[in-house]
Amino acid sequence: MTEPYENPAERLAGINLKDGWKVGEKLPTGRRGGGTGGFFSVSYSVANGKQQAFLKAFDIFKPIAKAVENGQPFTTALLLQLQAYEFEAQLHTICANSNMRRIVKILTHGQVDVALVPGEQFGTVPYMIMELADGGDVRSYIHNAPDFDTSLQLYYLRDVVSGLNQLHKAQIAHQDLKPSNVMIFSEAGAKIGDLGRASKQNSYGLFDTLNIAGDKAYAPPEQIYKLTLENWLDKRQRCDLYQFGSLISFLFFGMTFNTVLIEKLPTELIPIEWGGKNSSYDQALPFLTELFNETLIQWKESLPIWLADELIAIIDQCCNPDYRVRGMQKKTDSQLTSLGLDRLVSRLDNLGFKATIEARKNSARKTEQGLKA
Amino acid sequence: MSILEVNRDVLPIWGSSKSASDSSELMVITSKNSSLQFTDATPPLLSEFQQNPTVGVAVELLNCAVIERYSDAALEAATFLVKYNNLPTSITQLILKTLGRNIELGEEAQNNKIQSLRLKVRQHQRDPITWVELSREYAIAGEKKKSKQAMLTAVQLSYGHRWITRSAARVFVHFNEPDTAHDILVKNPNIKTDPWLIATEMAVARKAGKKTKLWNVGKSLLDSKIKPVHLSELASSIATYELISGAEKKAKPYFKQSLIDPNQNSLAQAKWAERSSGLKKLVKVPLNSNLIAYEAQYWEAYNSGDMILALKYALAWFDNEPYSSSPPEAICFIAGLLEDYKLIGAVSVQGLKANPKNTTLKINLMFSWLTSKKLNSLSLKDKKTFENYEKSLLSTALSSNKFEASHALANLGMIYYRQGLIEQGKVYYEQSEELMPHNKLYVTINHLRESLIAEAQWSSEILKKTKALLSGPTSSATPAASFYLNKIDFLNKIDGTWEYKFANGDLLEKFTKSLSIQASPPMKSIESIFWLPKEFSSIASLSTFTERKK
Numbered sequence A: 001m002t003e004p005y006e007n008p009a010e011r012l013a014g015i016n017l018k019d020g021w022k023v024g025e026k027l028p029t030g031r032r033g034g035g036t037g038g039f040f041s042v043s044y045s046v047a048n049g050k051q052q053a054f055l056k057a058f059d060i061f062k063p064i065a066k067a068v069e070n071g072q073p074f075t076t077a078l079l080l081q082l083q084a085y086e087f088e089a090q091l092h093t094i095c096a097n098s099n100m101r102r103i104v105k106i107l108t109h110g111q112v113d114v115a116l117v118p119g120e121q122f123g124t125v126p127y128m129i130m131e132l133a134d135g136g137d138v139r140s141y142i143h144n145a146p147d148f149d150t151s152l153q154l155y156y157l158r159d160v161v162s163g164l165n166q167l168h169k170a171q172i173a174h175q176d177l178k179p180s181n182v183m184i185f186s187e188a189g190a191k192i193g194d195l196g197r198a199s200k201q202n203s204y205g206l207f208d209t210l211n212i213a214g215d216k217a218y219a220p221p222e223q224i225y226k227l228t229l230e231n232w233l234d235k236r237q238r239c240d241l242y243q244f245g246s247l248i249s250f251l252f253f254g255m256t257f258n259t260v261l262i263e264k265l266p267t268e269l270i271p272i273e274w275g276g277k278n279s280s281y282d283q284a285l286p287f288l289t290e291l292f293n294e295t296l297i298q299w300k301e302s303l304p305i306w307l308a309d310e311l312i313a314i315i316d317q318c319c320n321p322d323y324r325v326r327g328m329q330k331k332t333d334s335q336l337t338s339l340g341l342d343r344l345v346s347r348l349d350n351l352g353f354k355a356t357i358e359a360r361k362n363s364a365r366k367t368e369q370g371l372k373a
Numbered sequence B: 001m002s003i004l005e006v007n008r009d010v011l012p013i014w015g016s017s018k019s020a021s022d023s024s025e026l027m028v029i030t031s032k033n034s035s036l037q038f039t040d041a042t043p044p045l046l047s048e049f050q051q052n053p054t055v056g057v058a059v060e061l062l063n064c065a066v067i068e069r070y071s072d073a074a075l076e077a078a079t080f081l082v083k084y085n086n087l088p089t090s091i092t093q094l095i096l097k098t099l100g101r102n103i104e105l106g107e108e109a110q111n112n113k114i115q116s117l118r119l120k121v122r123q124h125q126r127d128p129i130t131w132v133e134l135s136r137e138y139a140i141a142g143e144k145k146k147s148k149q150a151m152l153t154a155v156q157l158s159y160g161h162r163w164i165t166r167s168a169a170r171v172f173v174h175f176n177e178p179d180t181a182h183d184i185l186v187k188n189p190n191i192k193t194d195p196w197l198i199a200t201e202m203a204v205a206r207k208a209g210k211k212t213k214l215w216n217v218g219k220s221l222l223d224s225k226i227k228p229v230h231l232s233e234l235a236s237s238i239a240t241y242e243l244i245s246g247a248e249k250k251a252k253p254y255f256k257q258s259l260i261d262p263n264q265n266s267l268a269q270a271k272w273a274e275r276s277s278g279l280k281k282l283v284k285v286p287l288n289s290n291l292i293a294y295e296a297q298y299w300e301a302y303n304s305g306d307m308i309l310a311l312k313y314a315l316a317w318f319d320n321e322p323y324s325s326s327p328p329e330a331i332c333f334i335a336g337l338l339e340d341y342k343l344i345g346a347v348s349v350q351g352l353k354a355n356p357k358n359t360t361l362k363i364n365l366m367f368s369w370l371t372s373k374k375l376n377s378l379s380l381k382d383k384k385t386f387e388n389y390e391k392s393l394l395s396t397a398l399s400s401n402k403f404e405a406s407h408a409l410a411n412l413g414m415i416y417y418r419q420g421l422i423e424q425g426k427v428y429y430e431q432s433e434e435l436m437p438h439n440k441l442y443v444t445i446n447h448l449r450e451s452l453i454a455e456a457q458w459s460s461e462i463l464k465k466t467k468a469l470l471s472g473p474t475s476s477a478t479p480a481a482s483f484y485l486n487k488i489d490f491l492n493k494i495d496g497t498w499e500y501k502f503a504n505g506d507l508l509e510k511f512t513k514s515l516s517i518q519a520s521p522p523m524k525s526i527e528s529i530f531w532l533p534k535e536f537s538s539i540a541s542l543s544t545f546t547e548r549k550k
Helices: A060-068 A074-097 A148-171 A232-253 A257-264 A281-301 A305-320 A341-372 B016-020 B042-051 B056-067 B071-081 B089-098 B113-123 B129-140 B145-157 B162-174 B179-189 B197-210 B215-222 B230-242 B247-259 B264-276 B294-303 B307-320 B327-338 B341-354 B360-373 B380-397 B402-419 B424-436 B440-453 B459-471 B478-492 B498-503 B505-513 B532-536 B540-545
Strands: A022-026 A040-048 A051-059 A105-114 A124-131 A182-185 A189-192
Touching: A040 B478, A051 A060, A060 A074, A060 B440, A060 B532, A074 A105, A074 A124, A148 A182, A148 A189, A148 A232, A148 A341, A148 B532, A232 A281, A232 A305, A232 B089, A257 B056, A257 B089, A281 A305, A281 B016, A281 B113, A281 B129, A281 B162, A305 A341, B016 B402, B042 B056, B042 B071, B042 B532, B056 B071, B056 B089, B056 B440, B071 B089, B113 B129, B129 B145, B129 B162, B129 B341, B145 B162, B145 B402, B162 B179, B162 B197, B179 B197, B197 B230, B215 B230, B230 B264, B247 B264, B264 B294, B294 B307, B294 B327, B294 B478, B307 B327, B307 B341, B327 B360, B327 B478, B341 B360, B360 B380, B360 B402, B380 B402, B402 B424, B402 B440, B424 B440, B440 B459, B440 B478, B459 B478, B478 B498, B478 B505
Parallel strands: none
Antiparallel strands: A022 A040, A040 A051, A051 A124, A105 A124, A182 A189
16 A cells, blocks of 8 residues: 655654754645746644744745756756745845834744655755744634624734835835735734745846736736736736735625626636636726726625725725726826835724724614613 | 618727627737746635635635636535625625525616716726716717717727727717817827727728828738738728729728628628629628627628518617617618508607717608608698608708708608699609619609509509519619518508508518518517607607617
8 A cells, every 4th residue: 555645845743943943733724836936835833832833844846846847957946946945035034134013024944854755865845934823814804793893804904004015115025915825913913924926126036027926816907917017116016005905805895806807707808817818908907997996886885884985995096907006196107116005004094993983882882772672 | 761872881880898898809919928827726725625614714715716717616615605694795696606596686777877877987087988888878869079078088098998999989980070080099009000990090081081091001910910800890991992992803802801700890891892882792691690790680681681680680780889870770771661660760769869960860750750640631730740841851852962862852752642642742752763873773662652552553653663673783772672572462462452451560470471581589679679768658659669668
């Protein structure tokens, strides 16, 4: 009887690492593996005394094997994987050194050699250890109860946009912001995790040549329709903002605009990337805009009055299919250097406060009704 | 009547945005190579969901599975989520849809289209499609200034969008401003590379009496590797130029090229070329199929003698292009052959909203009214209307436009016949025939009908004359005349007066059945397509159309 082969990154459970870290159980995270040229990673819980943390083990063997299969020399593929790992570790170090409180903090990184199994030639696994989110990820905060605390969602969104702002100010774009990459900490609120697909302005990253750096399910329309953009703000920061808009709609409506697109567009307008027939952003755009506006009208109807106008305006500015108008700035000047995220942080903070007051009002109303009854 | 004489050109068909979004016009002309692909997000999410089935993970799985088309994973997530009653409405609808359950959605109000579109643009001013839709609704309602303004706003917001630019060109040609249409086209940044825009520029330049500057660019694009579907209108536009210039031989290969992968516009243009030149049998347009090419299908059905099917395609054509005067003219033309004068009235009223100066439709409306009355015993009120109509027909009969003059004279002929002044009626019909050199036959069959109803002693001579004309060179009126003579042959074998026979719907049905024409595809009833405002309910002949039926 043969057992399925598990490559070294899958065999870290129980191993002792440097600085006293001990690897625990594998964690189900739903992170995707990369296809051609991408990363595969395996997640574990780790502990160092009482300190609990999260370990991301990089499986460099699968992508190397795939790359070699596709005709790339082994050494080139290995080099690319190691460069990508170093790049991500470097980004995390920049974030930690800049004291970015809204980015999941790297505690340490390094590599470990696991015992080889017969026939195996390399057993080295690069890894990163990050702070562990005790509240899981933000997917647990989708609206699913009548008395759901909306202020939590809004404050978490404020934290996320604050994190994006910190990244953008350091010329880093995340590129893969999605619900499972927003981690919740009971003390510190929400933080952005996984810089595996991030880009740094004027630096070369493994994913910089790709149309879609993150998951295609969360990619903005200009990427899905393969529009080539050169400007950093348009290409990277506006992609982050679109994904942030999708995060808002995911939390409040359980859907992203991308899901609406595939549900409502005729095949002739659905991008080839998603199995449709169209690959022209310019020709599809007015129809995407129309659908987007109709969707906003429908979404608005399901929100309480105190929240509707402001939240829909925010989604409009973040998630607009026209990348040129995405952002908090009123001008659509191509020379803009920032999307005005500071302003968005304040707006979400105000909304969170408003939500707290509304929750108190509701609670007082219920108490009054209870007393009358 | 002028539907037989229209000088058609390859102007864009300005359908609704819904119909445009289904068309090849929006496809990219030269496709880019696909980039490196990542593996899908659904499989690891499914695996996570199976280990950790929570609402949040299931919602993400459902979204990704729908986008990445993993129907089993979507079903698994939806089956899990359907138990939760307090999820947001949007995701609940997606869950139910994934599970194949019906969702009850509020029906969109159709009657206040302009109002609801105005509301939409007020909420989202940068939405060019809604501005185009608003412009179209204004054009249908005959609100010229508002229609043009809305379209100009759409153009400004559209970043040179192909369909919006072409729609703008169409609307300005519709309002008889081909120079503005041309300006809009040449300002489009893609005018020198986009075959759809060049095709339109050539057609609009012809309307504006200008010489196109894109002739050489257009011709070189025809030899490029661009897919035939994108070159169809361009080839058709070049063919049209050659045909109008009298170079039939040169036009033919371009028409052939336009028909390799045609659209409804190039098909209709080929049918126009067939009926207005020596180029015959360019294309056979499929009937009773899912193809949407109503104008071309109308002509195909008409040429094959299936007037019932032709009428249904004309109605669908009008539904698709309600701002255009050609479809209502086509409906009136066929409805005349089928003696459906009520329909002529209703359609003319509707068509006149978008084309208030259209003389053919005005005359058709008068015809409908005049044929619904006993002209020798009119009420005082009707007498006044009659006098106005007669005056208007007499004035049109003097028009320099010979088709309109001929149309008016024929109607005057009908009036005199129906008043018993049959000699005078005959004179008017003969004058009408004289003015209508190409389609004399059509006037003659109308004259034949009136002479039969009036039991004029010369009716047999007119019958002979009609048959003689029919055996001569064919014209675009030949199918109509042939159909009508067959009908008269059929009715001739039945007892009763001609007035009774022409007015009897059952006899007409028997006749069409006797032609053993194939069954027509089920389409919407006439009353469901056309409706008129309540004010028309007092007019008995139009009351059928004042309540919209579903």
